[in-house]
Amino acid sequence: MAATTLPRTGCQALKPNSADGAILAKSIGEGQIYLMEAMMAHIRVRPNGRIQFDLHLFGRRFREGTKMMATPKNLNQAKATLKQMNAEIDLGTFQYRDYFPRSKKVALFESLQREKHPDRLYPFFDTYANEWFERQKAKWKSSYESTVRNTLDRCNSPQLKRTLIS
Secondary structure, three states: OEEEEOOOOOOEEEEOOOOOOOOOEEEEEOOEEEEOOOOEEEEEEOOOOEEEEEEEEOOEEEEEEEEEEOOHHHHHHHHHHHHHHHHHHHHOOOOHHHHOOOOOOHHHHHHHHHHHOOOOOOOEHHHHHHHHHHHHHHHOOHHHHHHHHHHHHHHOOHHHHOOEOO
């Protein structure tokens, strides 16, 4: 992307080249700037030669490193993954945990996603499990009902309780 200065504002705007499609800032009138929320992913090669995904989502920057060295084969593989990620971001179906399941940033992404899109009903596991239990318990014997309740209570760790189900 090439940076240009917006007229009469002195602000820097990023103009897209053919590879990127997002305009981060543009002039909409006399001295007014409209900032668009850029949601996109990029590939970077770290100084140690490793490939890194650099994502800008919900106004935050997420960087995830890979163990892949920047060889032509690995770069092509990373570009294919990047293309898929950007397509899902554009469609609004991107799930961070699908690409980075062991990342510490999954919880942050999911909380930002929930704040940004409260209308999307991605329930937390504990909420879904309790609703499911309430719907099903009328079909069960009381002994089986208590067995299932005990299993749910025993298996619901704090980390599992706050996991989003999509």
